Amino acid sequence: MAFTVGIVLFAVGILFAVCLHEAGHMLTAKWFGMRVTKYFAGFGPTIWSFKRGETEYGVKALPFGGFVKIVGMTPQEDEVDPVTGVAGADDPRAMWRFPVWKRTIVMSAGSITHFAITLITLWVLFSFVGIPDPETKQDDLPVRVGPVAQCIATKWEYDASTKAPKACDPAKDPKSPAAQLGLKSGDLITSIDGVATPNSGTLREQLKKVTNQTVPVTWTRDGKTLSGTADIPEAQRIKPDVVKTADKITADDLEQGGLLGISIAPRTSEIPHVSYGPVEGVDKTFTLTWSLIDRTFASFKDIPEKVPNLFKAIFGEKRDPETPVSVVGASRIGGELFELGDWASLLLLFASLNLFFGIFNLFPLLPMDGGHIAIAWFERVRSWFAAKLGKPDPGRVDYYKLAPITLGVIGILGVFVLLTVTADFVNPISLK
Numbered sequence: 001m002a003f004t005v006g007i008v009l010f011a012v013g014i015l016f017a018v019c020l021h022e023a024g025h026m027l028t029a030k031w032f033g034m035r036v037t038k039y040f041a042g043f044g045p046t047i048w049s050f051k052r053g054e055t056e057y058g059v060k061a062l063p064f065g066g067f068v069k070i071v072g073m074t075p076q077e078d079e080v081d082p083v084t085g086v087a088g089a090d091d092p093r094a095m096w097r098f099p100v101w102k103r104t105i106v107m108s109a110g111s112i113t114h115f116a117i118t119l120i121t122l123w124v125l126f127s128f129v130g131i132p133d134p135e136t137k138q139d140d141l142p143v144r145v146g147p148v149a150q151c152i153a154t155k156w157e158y159d160a161s162t163k164a165p166k167a168c169d170p171a172k173d174p175k176s177p178a179a180q181l182g183l184k185s186g187d188l189i190t191s192i193d194g195v196a197t198p199n200s201g202t203l204r205e206q207l208k209k210v211t212n213q214t215v216p217v218t219w220t221r222d223g224k225t226l227s228g229t230a231d232i233p234e235a236q237r238i239k240p241d242v243v244k245t246a247d248k249i250t251a252d253d254l255e256q257g258g259l260l261g262i263s264i265a266p267r268t269s270e271i272p273h274v275s276y277g278p279v280e281g282v283d284k285t286f287t288l289t290w291s292l293i294d295r296t297f298a299s300f301k302d303i304p305e306k307v308p309n310l311f312k313a314i315f316g317e318k319r320d321p322e323t324p325v326s327v328v329g330a331s332r333i334g335g336e337l338f339e340l341g342d343w344a345s346l347l348l349l350f351a352s353l354n355l356f357f358g359i360f361n362l363f364p365l366l367p368m369d370g371g372h373i374a375i376a377w378f379e380r381v382r383s384w385f386a387a388k389l390g391k392p393d394p395g396r397v398d399y400y401k402l403a404p405i406t407l408g409v410i411g412i413l414g415v416f417v418l419l420t421v422t423a424d425f426v427n428p429i430s431l432k
Contacts (some may be wrong), residue, residue, distance in 0.1 A: 039056070182215055
């Protein structure tokens with residue numbers, strides 16, 4: 001039940017952010033005196049609406065976003081206003097007639113709104129909700145199972161081709177205790193050979209004592225206590241006080257001990273949290289925002305190489321957690337975080353999505369807002385050069401001539417959205 005509620009609440013949050021995006025366009029347009037005739041949440045048939053002044057406000061049946069109608073966004077707009085009887089392009093308050101700096105503010109107001117939502121969300125996170133304490137040591141964390149290995153490499157070796165420890169060979173190396181027990185991601189190890197393992201440190205010490213033995217193991221899964229027996233192989237492992245990248249590990253950094261064959265992945269809610277207050281929270285907010293901006297642009301660059309993995313996921317291969325997600329997938333992840341009570345990660349996901357929306361919408365391509373801004377400034381610069389050269393003003397850009405490019409961008413985006421939505425339905429990314 002909590003999972004479903006979380007999905008709905010996260011999806012509503014995204015819809016609310018999109019509506020605020022459109023409200024940013026509307027309010028700045030009205031402020032400058034442009035004619036705004038419609039502001040709606042959703043698309044399709046109208047469920048409810050009212051009119052105040054010259055603007056109709058309302059809700060439509062399909063909650064997939066929202067829109068605002070600003071008259072005369074282009075000089076070619078031929079839609080006739082039913083009230084004035086004038087085509088949009090000919091309206092004296094048509095948007096295209098206003099100075100380029102005013103049109104820039106109006107068209108960028110949606111993205112600015114997303115940026116504001118990002119900053120406010122992160123400020124609330126740092127100031128009041130709190131984030132996992134960066135001073136928390138790995139050995140103090142509960143033994144929450146992450147990815148499970150099928151075998152154990154008894155000798156530690158560095159693999160230069162993968163820049164990671166050499167993987168085990170299932171044909172030669174012993175089967176991992178985790179695989180023997182059937183452990184799954186999300187399980188919580190509670191004891192080894194009758195000795196409680198409340199954290200990673202006690203687990204490590206206990207595994208050192210039971211190497212080459214068959215011992216009972218107890219764990220919990222979805223609130224139920226489970227148990228089984230497993231052979232604990234002796235293997236080389238990195239000492240707990242060593243903090244180095246894999247390529248820097250030497251023989252002195254290794255010790256002999258038992259291994260379960262798991263990565264420990266505690267839930268964020270299980271890690272001690274720290275909050276910074278409303279003043280220091282401002283500095284933390286801007287620091288993380290810059291980091292998220294870098295990651296966002298890196299994610300844009302990586303999209304082409306991730307697309308093949310989306311096809312593979314759709315046709316049954318294991319979903320790469322680094323592949324892009326749609327709003328459907330993001331809402332599903334939001335639902336899982338809500339179910340886990342991981343408020344820090346939930347707010348971070350919401351902030352990251354808004355930052356992504358804001359940056360993406362400023363790309364200088366139609367039909368994004370950035371495309372309209374780019375055209376407005378292209379017209380302005382072209383007119384300036386014409387005036388300097390003593391030539392007549394070349395006038396406005398003909399949007400009809402740009403239609404093939406616009407349709408191409410829409411087509412590419414449509415295919416990408418279809419891929420991500422399909423993958424999120426048939427093979428979703430899960431935190432469990």
